[in-house]
Amino acid sequence: MMKRFKLGLAAALSLLLVLLAGCQAVGGVDVSKAALGTLDVKSSMSKQTLSLQLVPAEGNLKEEDRKAIEMFNSFSVTIDQAIMQDTNNASIEGTVQLKGKKLPFHLSMDKKALTLSVAGMTQPVSVPLELENLDLGLMGPNMTNESLIQTYKDVFGFLLKHTPNPSSISVTPVTDKVNGESLSLQKLHIDIRGDELVGLAKGFLTSLSKDKEGVKQLISSLYDTYYPIFEAYAGAPEEATATPDAAEKEKNINDAVDELMGMLDELLPDYDKNVDELLGETPELSEILGKNTVLSLDFLLDSKLNIRKQNMDLTVQLPASEDLPIKQVKVHSESETWKVNEPVTIHTVDTSKGIWDVNPIEATPGEVLRHLDRQSDLYLLLKDDMNITRKSFTMYTDEDPSVLYDAGYEPVIVNNIMMVPVKYVADQLDAQLLWDQATKQMTLTDDLTGSKVVLKIGSKQASIDGVSETLTQPVQNIDGYAYVPMRFITKALGAQGYWDAKEQIVTIERN
Incomplete structure (x- = not known):
């Protein structure tokens, strides 16, 4: 450095x-x-x-x-x-x-x-x-x-x-x-x-x-x-x-x-x-x-x-x-x-179709791509050449030796099933997460596809775009955070999850 x-x-x-x-x-x-x-x-x-x-x-x-x-x-x-x-x-x-x-x-x-x-x-x-x-x-x-x-x-x-x-x-x-x-x-x-x-x-x-x-x-x-x-x-x-x-x-x-x-x-x-x-x-x-x-x-x-x-x-x-x-x-x-110091008139950008009201630096990959023509060179450059949708992150079952994690960041194994924190995974994959206090339900909206995933604390029943699925373990509250089986949440959000038993590390990737 x-x-x-x-x-x-x-x-x-x-x-x-x-x-x-x-x-x-x-x-x-x-x-x-x-x-x-x-x-x-x-x-x-x-x-x-x-x-x-x-x-x-x-x-x-x-x-x-x-x-x-x-x-x-x-x-x-x-x-x-x-x-x-x-x-x-x-x-x-x-x-x-x-x-x-x-x-x-x-x-x-x-x-x-x-x-x-x-x-x-x-x-x-x-x-x-x-x-x-x-x-x-x-x-x-x-x-x-x-x-x-x-x-x-x-x-x-x-x-x-x-x-x-x-x-x-x-x-x-x-x-x-x-x-x-x-x-x-x-x-x-x-x-x-x-x-x-x-x-x-x-x-x-x-x-x-x-x-x-x-x-x-x-x-x-x-x-x-x-x-x-x-x-x-x-x-x-x-x-x-x-x-x-x-x-x-x-x-x-x-x-x-x-x-x-x-x-x-x-x-x-x-x-x-x-x-x-x-x-x-x-x-x-x-x-x-x-x-x-x-x-x-x-x-x-x-x-x-x-x-x-x-x-x-x-x-x-x-x-x-x-x-x-x-x-x-x-x-x-x-x-x-x-035309130095002579009268000139600028050409203004055409805004007749409205304005994309967002900071492009802070926009998620899905939001950027939704504002582009799928056949355009810009879309193909960002998606295929620059791979803006690609994501990769790791989680440690024990405390990350380089970062002091708070609760809600560590994966846990329950009955031999790898469980991961919903909010942390959603944040890493830019998925929107909404919580309904009355029904104890969570709704995740996938950043790239717009698919909606519905989960309920204590239940094995979930849905993806209205299609029911049964989880291998119910959604659980661990230390105040909702946890869900890794393989379900990664598949639902278009990613893949990998478990390294030797290093005790979970890696989640999305191309």
Whole structure:
């Protein structure tokens, strides 16, 4: 787990540095101004493609790893048209391709909701976006879209100011087509290797350490907005989160600046030594931050420094490991933009057939499939290729050594019949369970088929869709929970149950 954490952290830091690299003027082009200018785009139309490739490691692959790599490598996204009408209204139309199946999609967003339709869905999904329904995270209580953008510009502008250029960066004039129109553009080309990132980071920190006044100005500009949030996260009572007076504010800002500058003064003298030690202790990090990790970028800029076309190739080299079946991750993307800051109108998703009023992330497999056309590629992809209906879980007749179970989770043997807790099995298989206190009856509704199973405490008689069945043991109350024979409940809910007498474990599976 720690090894994976280090790898993930290293990759995240590398990508962060990549985003900040290459920001000083080159060939008369103010790269920093061009980067910040993207935040001034209020409206536009664009299109984009994105593809992924996992390069297998040397040697024989496990069958499950081979299938997983093939699935990822079949993935691509094509955005035929993305429209940004303003900061609140946007739409995207395109296609996701996976495992040879093409899934056209249409997404639109306004102030109230984000609505998504994918070919094969009988109704689109809508997610509310009203402010009262959102966790605003780092947005302050009085933050608007405009002030948020200005905050981004302040922060990114400051970071870009101190970020050095990579060794390979150039600007050349070109003529290229954007949405079929031939334009005179400036091509900004950047190559960044993994073994440059440590040096770029040092250059950034060194520049930062020499700009105490700039650091203070940045912290001051963010202070009023974020002070209440920092205090709230620190556990201060709500009435104590008001912005402090001028003297206290000045002291807090100066303390923050002094602490940051002190950290830099402590870090930089031994930076190279500490980096060498880190890379020596974690050779896998050296592999990721090596010459084979490369980001190649082309930005084609118009006379107003708007990015009209962009090409990106990213290769991340991974360390050799028995647990890692891939040696490289490659990402390729192309995009072009037109009608920059011109009037455009979004295309809204058709909701004339109603809306699927559910969070698709929380929906059960059966509910998802019931909202899909059975003949559609989306249905076949989710059911046959991604196996969203597959379930597998285990239960221990004695206490699970890895989990402290409460009552109602453990199977028991009664008269040589394996009995399992109804509620726990129903929850694991997404079956709906209703209890009738008056009749002492339980009704389970199968998630996939909709079949109804009726059971009664103390009775051997049960029914499946009205057809009576006799149980090998009556439904029993054990420690306040209803138990039923395993073979009956698994069959009724389309699953199979297995008993491992040696390990004393019950396994229930559904394909």
